[in-house]
Amino acid sequence: MMLPLLDKTRPLARQIYTGIRERILSGSLPPGMRMTSTRDMARQWGVSRTIVINAFEQLSAEGFVEARRGSGSYVAAGASWGGAAQRSRKGRSDAVDLAPPPTPPRGCGAFRTDRVDFRSGLPDLTRFPVATWQKLSRQVWSVLTPMDLSYGQPEGNRELREQICRLVGTKRGVRCHPDQVLVTAGTTQAVGIVTRLLIAPDRSSCILEDPITNDIVRIVENAGGTIEPVPVDDQGIRTDALPRGARPAMIYITPSHQFPTGATLPIQRRVSILQYARSHATYVVEDDYDSEFRFDAPPISSLQGLEPSCVIYIGTFSKTLFPSLRIGFVILPPALVARGRELKWFSDLHNSSPDQLVLARFIADGHFARYVHLMGKVYARRRAALVGALDRAFGSGVRVLGSPAGIHLCARFAGVRFTRSVVEAIDRAGVVVYPAEAHAIRKGRFTDTLLFGYGMLDIPRIEEGIVLLGRAFARLNAR
Numbered sequence: 001m002m003l004p005l006l007d008k009t010r011p012l013a014r015q016i017y018t019g020i021r022e023r024i025l026s027g028s029l030p031p032g033m034r035m036t037s038t039r040d041m042a043r044q045w046g047v048s049r050t051i052v053i054n055a056f057e058q059l060s061a062e063g064f065v066e067a068r069r070g071s072g073s074y075v076a077a078g079a080s081w082g083g084a085a086q087r088s089r090k091g092r093s094d095a096v097d098l099a100p101p102p103t104p105p106r107g108c109g110a111f112r113t114d115r116v117d118f119r120s121g122l123p124d125l126t127r128f129p130v131a132t133w134q135k136l137s138r139q140v141w142s143v144l145t146p147m148d149l150s151y152g153q154p155e156g157n158r159e160l161r162e163q164i165c166r167l168v169g170t171k172r173g174v175r176c177h178p179d180q181v182l183v184t185a186g187t188t189q190a191v192g193i194v195t196r197l198l199i200a201p202d203r204s205s206c207i208l209e210d211p212i213t214n215d216i217v218r219i220v221e222n223a224g225g226t227i228e229p230v231p232v233d234d235q236g237i238r239t240d241a242l243p244r245g246a247r248p249a250m251i252y253i254t255p256s257h258q259f260p261t262g263a264t265l266p267i268q269r270r271v272s273i274l275q276y277a278r279s280h281a282t283y284v285v286e287d288d289y290d291s292e293f294r295f296d297a298p299p300i301s302s303l304q305g306l307e308p309s310c311v312i313y314i315g316t317f318s319k320t321l322f323p324s325l326r327i328g329f330v331i332l333p334p335a336l337v338a339r340g341r342e343l344k345w346f347s348d349l350h351n352s353s354p355d356q357l358v359l360a361r362f363i364a365d366g367h368f369a370r371y372v373h374l375m376g377k378v379y380a381r382r383r384a385a386l387v388g389a390l391d392r393a394f395g396s397g398v399r400v401l402g403s404p405a406g407i408h409l410c411a412r413f414a415g416v417r418f419t420r421s422v423v424e425a426i427d428r429a430g431v432v433v434y435p436a437e438a439h440a441i442r443k444g445r446f447t448d449t450l451l452f453g454y455g456m457l458d459i460p461r462i463e464e465g466i467v468l469l470g471r472a473f474a475r476l477n478a479r
């Protein structure tokens with residue numbers, strides 16, 4: 001019998017078991033064949049006999065080999081299977097088709113360090129106060145009881161909901177009670193829950209800002225929603241373009257800092273949206289994803305604070321702290337609370353309780369406020385550096401859109417079309433850029449616009465990136 005080669009760095013008994021099992025499955029060790037003795041195998045492989053016996057015990061327990069008293073082990077009958085294992089070896093695989101979706105989800109895809117990568121949506125992950133988080137984790141774990149390790153409530157841990165309620169109440173003017181807070185796995189899950197709460201077979205139309213994060217479009221469509229795009233201009237969603245006569249299931253907006261254009265919705269349009277929601281008996285979903293960072297004035301108060309009965313407010317810790325924490329929240333009008341909790345329960349029961357407790361303490365002890373304050377100053381400087389660098393490199397050929405806020409900005413470049421080949425040429429010059437057109441539902445209005453994330457880039461890197469971008473433009477123009 002030909003023995004498989006062993007890799008001494010991996011568990012030996014497992015390799016022997018797998019090697020023999022595969023040969024039996026494929027039929028190359030036929031039923032009834034007498035197996036080499038464990039003693040001989042051990043000698044041939046140069047391993048201890050115990051290792052071979054362990055592998056044989058497993059094979060025997062699973063029915064691949066049978067021991068016959070006094071005459072050794074034999075390949076058992078009926079153990080070969082020319083199924084998946086065989087076919088995949090011939091190149092035909094039953095594996096799930098892992099072809100990437102047309103546009104990768106926002107959360108996926110690596111941040112490139114071999115280029116100046118202006119990827120948006122990431123805060124500075126190098127500045128997070130890991131030591132503080134570790135200290136708080138130790139404190140939390142030192143007082144956890146065994147029952148704290150059991151299942152928790154779908155709406156989330158009470159301490160965290162109280163902290164969130166206080167935070168959004170003081171910072172964002174949100175009016176709520178902790179019982180209205182549903183802790184979620186970020187905005188992504190919150191939007192999934194909200195769409196399932198609001199979309200019904202006879203009420204599926206969802207008004208979305210255009211452009212908008214691709215992921216939101218996908219989540220809405222996945223929940224059976226029909227997309228009703230409403231264009232965005234320099235002030236945010238154009239309320240004069242809201243569909244008349246429709247019965248929308250919801251209106252999803254990012255009024256503090258429109259994604260991606262960065263516009264802040266003025267009060268007149270906020271009032272129009274609320275009037276529209278009232279007269280159409282629908283809900284406004286307010287995604288307040290990065291409102292904590294506003295550089296020219298205190299953060300704009302939330303829309304929810306104006307009319308809590310018809311606004312569903314969504315917040316996340318992905319931009320203030322870090323996205324892999326997977327904690328966000330939704331503040332539901334009382335009428336939707338019970339069903340919202342049920343949907344969260346169906347989805348994943350609840351968020352990790354220890355993580356929620358650490359976050360609650362992080363907020364309660366003032367670390368959250370201090371960190372957001374510090375990072376607000378950092379991001380303000382980076383944004384100013386980016387605007388300055390764009391101005392130096394492109395002068396009147398560039399127009400920065402939106403308010404001084406958040407961790408990204410959009411800029412329009414006169415006379416440029418960011419086609420795939422242009423973006424690839426820029427990439428070869430050492431910069432990764434992101435066309436805003438990728439977020440457009442109705443294509444064509446943002447072909448000259450780029451989205452620049454600066455959360456993960458320090459000022460020298462931002463400036464270097466824009467110099468390289470200028471050079472790439474010059475080379476493209478010279479062609």
Ligand SMILES: Cc1ncc(COP(=O)(O)O)c(C=O)c1O
Nearest residue numbers: 121186187188213259289316318
């Ligand atoms: C518009 C918008 N909302 C919310 C989020 C945050 O999503 P999550 O909280 O699921 O990480 C993002 C992330 O990029 C976003 O672009």
